[in-house]
Each structure stands twice: as C-alpha cells, then as structure tokens.
Amino acid sequence: MATDSVEASENIELAEKSLLKRLRTRSLSVSEARGLLREYDLDPAATDHVLATMEEYGYLDDAALAEQLVHAGVDRKGQGRQVIAQTLAKRGIPRDVADAALAAMPDDDLERALEFARGKARSLRSVDRDTALRRLTGQLARRGYGGAVAMTAARTALDESPGGSSGVRFR
Structure with missing residues (x-):
C-alpha cells in the first residue's frame, strides 16, 4: 500500500512540474490546466489540490487571463467583441468572468x-x-x-x- 501512495505522490509531482513548465510559456485558464492534468490520471482530490495550489501562487487566474485576452484582441489584433467572446469561451474562461472582462472593454x-x-x-x-x-x-x-x-x-x-x-x- 505504501508504494501506491509513493507512486501517487510522484505522479502529482510530475503533473505539477509539467503544468509549471507549460505556464512558463503560456498563460492557461483553470479549465485548460485541468485538461492538462487529466493526462496524469490523478484522482479528483489531487487535481483540485494542484489547481488550488497554482491559483494560490497566482499562476492560474482566469480574471487576469480574460483581461489579457481582451487587451490583445482590442489593442493588438483589432478584433470585435464577438471574436473576443469566442476566444474567451474557447479558452475555458467561466461565463461570469468573461462577461466582466467584456464589460470593461471599450465601446469603440x-x-x-x-x-x-x-x-x-x-x-x-x-x-x-x-x-x-x-x-x-x-x-x-x-x-x-x-x-x-x-x-x-x-x-x-x-x-x-x-x-x-x-x-x-x-x-
């Protein structure tokens, strides 16, 4: 039984390292991070723990990511509200967070x-x-x-x- 907990612990550590590596190159939503962790066959409690830890450290923040995506869509890409809303949905940003980010978007x-x-x-x-x-x-x-x-x-x-x-x- 002890080897199972050691193996699970190693699997969690590997999942955390993989997630951190991905977060170094690209911001992820909590939903995208959860999808990445699925590859490691973690139990739901372990997955929630890893995500909570990443949120606590500020590595995962859906509101900040939504603001980044709105800023990029408006200022750099010249996109309209519809495409930005689709991007937020595609990235797994929760609807209430996406709506708040879109409401802060300039009406121009x-x-x-x-x-x-x-x-x-x-x-x-x-x-x-x-x-x-x-x-x-x-x-x-x-x-x-x-x-x-x-x-x-x-x-x-x-x-x-x-x-x-x-x-x-x-x-």
Missing part, C-alpha cells in the same frame, strides 16, 4: 472597425464598389464586428478612399 467597435476598413479599402480600389463592399464587410465580420457595424465601417471607408472606383473597369 465602430472606430476600430473603421480604422481596419480604411487600411483595407486602399487595396480594393481595383474592384467595383459592390465587390469591395462585400469583401470588406466579410473581412470585418470575420474579425468579430456585427453586421451593422461592419457595413457602416465598410461604406464609410470606401466613401473616404481616395481614387475610389467608379464601378466601371476597362481592360
């Missing part, structure tokens, strides 16, 4: 969408307006901007674009 979807659309509108000068509008709206939708925001930003950017196409192309 239209400005960010317009900034992105202005940059892309220049590359769409060679196609007619309907095609450019369709492509630009699609790109904005894939970035997580809602239909009305995407359409408004695309139209505004195309209207502002210098040397916009008249809709007629000759070759």
Whole structure:
C-alpha cells in the first residue's frame, strides 16, 4: 500500500512540474490546466489540490487571463467583441468572468472597425464598389464586428478612399 501512495505522490509531482513548465510559456485558464492534468490520471482530490495550489501562487487566474485576452484582441489584433467572446469561451474562461472582462472593454467597435476598413479599402480600389463592399464587410465580420457595424465601417471607408472606383473597369 505504501508504494501506491509513493507512486501517487510522484505522479502529482510530475503533473505539477509539467503544468509549471507549460505556464512558463503560456498563460492557461483553470479549465485548460485541468485538461492538462487529466493526462496524469490523478484522482479528483489531487487535481483540485494542484489547481488550488497554482491559483494560490497566482499562476492560474482566469480574471487576469480574460483581461489579457481582451487587451490583445482590442489593442493588438483589432478584433470585435464577438471574436473576443469566442476566444474567451474557447479558452475555458467561466461565463461570469468573461462577461466582466467584456464589460470593461471599450465601446469603440465602430472606430476600430473603421480604422481596419480604411487600411483595407486602399487595396480594393481595383474592384467595383459592390465587390469591395462585400469583401470588406466579410473581412470585418470575420474579425468579430456585427453586421451593422461592419457595413457602416465598410461604406464609410470606401466613401473616404481616395481614387475610389467608379464601378466601371476597362481592360
């Protein structure tokens, strides 16, 4: 019986080391950490103990991770609220924590969408307006901007674009 507890203890230690190694390279949600620990066949009490220890030391913090993901989505990637919400859900952030992080998000979807659309509108000068509008709206939708925001930003950017196409192309 003693060898079983020694083996379990070694397994817990190995799981902790593996989790710490992963946390050095990438922040994980509690859900993702739990998934990683499943590979070590720990009993539920041992898994909960390891997760509680990591949370106590501050290595696992869903609220901080949610804030990081919102910041990255907004500032670095220019994503809309929908894509950021999907990212939070995919990473296993609890709904209440995700909602709190999204509520703290600046309400400037239209400005960010317009900034992105202005940059892309220049590359769409060679196609007619309907095609450019369709492509630009699609790109904005894939970035997580809602239909009305995407359409408004695309139209505004195309209207502002210098040397916009008249809709007629000759070759």
